[in-house]
Amino acid sequence: MRRLLPLLALAGCAGAQNPLDAYGIQAGRIASLTHVLFWGSGAIFLLTMGFLALAILAPPRWRAAMGSRRFLLAAGVAFPVTVLTALLGYSLGVSRALTEPLSEAPLRVEIIGRQYWWEVRYPDLGEGAVTANALHLPVGREVELNLSSADVIHSVWVPNLHGKLDMIPGRVNRQRLRADRVGTLRGQCTEFCGTQHALMAFDVVLQEPAEFEAWIARQRAPVPAPETEEHRRGMEVFGEAGCGACHAVRGTPWAARIAPDLSRVGSRDTLAAGALPNTLGNLAGWIAAPQDIKPGNAMPAYARALEGPDLLALASWLESLR
Known part of the structure; x- marks a missing residue:
């Protein structure tokens, strides 16, 4: 069983709900921030453990130098202030970049959270463009998700495309994203909304523009008459x-x-x-x-x-x- 644990951990780094497998520019920026913070904190941890080992095992002359006022100010004040300030500035820059529009005319998609399912509407593409529990998006085009709730607070998250955002009754939150490659992903409600919160997922289908247009045309068309x-x-x-x-x-x-x-x-x-x-x-x-x-x-x-x-x-x- 112990030998399987590393394999199980690696399994979390792939699949249709993996924030490090970016399918768009916004998820790519979040993944880059994750790598910087993870590997940066890992390097600082190793450096700290190295100093700890020196303080215990190094010769007395080295330990005396590590206890000097100059070393303490450099390693205990200047270094963490510089590193944390740099990481804060980088994080704020990524956060700002995530909200910057990529185009002047994004495709609007309305997602309404309900207990316990999702209503998806495409107001820019006609009155009949509506589905449920499935979000279809064209690759290469910016999309503005208009997120709202019909009952309680929900939160929508498609890890491969963007961060999570709450859906609050009585207001509309907006999130812009762009998918850059085709595939089928999975979205999830990430705000506890009732007994079936865990079973409130939806498929995200990323399609080439022509395929997306054909799908929209089928959605808008009336269903055919029964044949049997x-x-x-x-x-x-x-x-x-x-x-x-x-x-x-x-x-x-x-x-x-x-x-x-x-x-x-x-x-x-x-x-x-x-x-x-x-x-x-x-x-x-x-x-x-x-x-x-x-x-x-x-x-x-x-x-x-x-x-x-x-x-x-x-x-x-x-x-x-x-």
């Missing part, structure tokens, strides 16, 4: 069960904003804000018993309200919305 009898029945069950009172599906009469938009739910990688992989079986299980999977969320259970064939038809229709 099972899907037609599933759509009917969606209306009969009252799902449209909370959820929206573009191109249908259902346009509520209480719960996640389900217009393209079949194309998402996860369900319930990262709680489950998005499969047909998991989707049916989530509809039937959401409180068994994520206790305390606002989704009612439909295990007793829906017969087995209707539940599967509903899940199959939703899974087809891509």
